[in-house]
Amino acid sequence: MDSTVDLDWRRTIHPLFRTAGIRQVAYVPDAGHTALIEACHADPSMRTVVLTNEAEGMGVLAGAWLGGQRGAMLMQSSGVGNCVNALSLTTICRFPFLALVTMRGEWGEFNSWQVPMGQGTEAALKGAGVIVQRCERPEDVVPTVEAAAALAFDSEVAVAVLLSQRLIGRKKF
Amino acid sequence: MALDRRHAVKRLLADRGDLLVVSGLGSPTYDVAACGDDDRNFYLWGAMGAAAPIGLGLALAQPSRRVLVVTGDGEMLMGLGSLASIGVQRPANLAIVVLDNERYGETGMQRSHTADGVDLAGIAQGAGFPIVATVTDDSELDRIAREIRTATGPMLAVIKITAGEAPRVLPTRDGVDLKNRFRRAIGV
Structure with missing residues (x-):
């Protein structure tokens, strides 16, 4: 790999998951996570768990940790509101929690229905006791996800990395 | 016919071996605690x-161990979507027992959806669970107690229970301790 930043940041997260020892990847699909979901699917050391609702993810990852495995959660900003009460499990038991959240409703958004939850995502996470870190540029992704994983698993806290809509690119309609 | 909840849970956990147990908030947590505290119980008090x-x-x-979830009809109804997610993963070692009194017991015994015919075993079957059962007597209870330990799941059994309240047996509410002692007990 080039010593400069890999501008295709989408390919950079899966190797970080491997290094962090992630074994279960719970997700509700999002276009911004497509490459990562496919890479996790293709990795025999990881179990991908597709959810009907993001709230299930707090349970699945808590169960994984009880059983000795590390997990991560992939979701879109619209799903954060679904997680609020379930996050009480994560925070009161201090389960390590690492979530990557692709953002909508903040950068040239076409679909106004995405705006309320997109604008409320950070406040909702912080209100539920989750530490929030943001990636605005491709070169932010590797150091931020790496540090967030260390924070989550070494300090046993809940951390969400927001992948900004500017980074991901506006959805074309 | 409906069974007594404490009798049913005691039967399921008798000679539990290496069974790992997760209990849903409210009475199922008290029922599991009433069988004797165990570090391999993870009691929910919320969520x-x-x-x-x-x-x-x-x-x-933990694919080599058996996992038993003991929960109530109201708690299971709130997590219905997870039955579909379990149907996709099909963990052979997972059993869910729903103690179904057709009531929201913790909040004043209001009727739940199952009182009006919503069939949780039927929903689990539709989600792809290979084994589902609705239990109303002791011989069926004995059968599912065996299946929890041996069957190729996932399985979901609804146990119809009477709506009376049993004396509360309250385990610790310290979530960090519940988590850490569970992990220690299974050596992870």
């Missing part, structure tokens, strides 16, 4: 709807 998903993550992480 309604999370019992089955926790069982899923645990069963996937």
Whole structure:
């Protein structure tokens, strides 16, 4: 790999998951996570768990940790509101929690229905006791996800990395 | 016919072997605690709807052990979507027992959806669970107690129970301790 930043940041997260020892990847699909979901699917050391609702993810990852495995959660900003009460499990038991959240409703958004939850995502996470870190540029992704994983698993806290809509690119309609 | 909840849970946990147990908030947590505290019990005091998903993550992480989720009809109804997620993963070592009194017991015995015919075993079957059962007597209870330990799941059994309240047996509410002692007990 080039010593400069890999501008295709989408390919950079899966190797970080491997290094962090992630074994279960719970997700509700999002276009911004497509490459990562496919890479996790293709990795025999990881179990991908597709959810009907993001709230299930707090349970699945808590169960994984009880059983000795590390997990991560992939979701879109619209799903954060679904997680609020379930996050009480994560925070009161201090389960390590690492979530990557692709953002909508903040950068040239076409679909106004995405705006309320997109604008409320950070406040909702912080209100539920989750530490929030943001990636605005491709070169932010590797150091931020790496540090967030260390924070989550070494300090046993809940951390969400927001992948900004500017980074991901506006959805074309 | 409906069974007494304490009698049913005591039967399921008798000679529990290496069974790992997750209990849903409210009476199922008290029922599991009433059988004797065990470090391999993870009691929920909140996060309604999370019992089955926790069982899923645990069963996937520990495929060589049997995982039993004991929860109530109201808690399971809040987590219905997780039955579909479990149907996709199909962990053979996961069993869910729903103690169904057709009531929201913790909040004043209001009627739940199952009182009007919503069939949780039927929903689990539709989600792809290979084994489902609705239990109304002791011989069926004995059968599912065996299946929890041996069957190729996932399985979901609804146990119809009477709506009376049993004396509360309250385990610790310290979530960090519940988590850490569970992990120590299974050596992870």
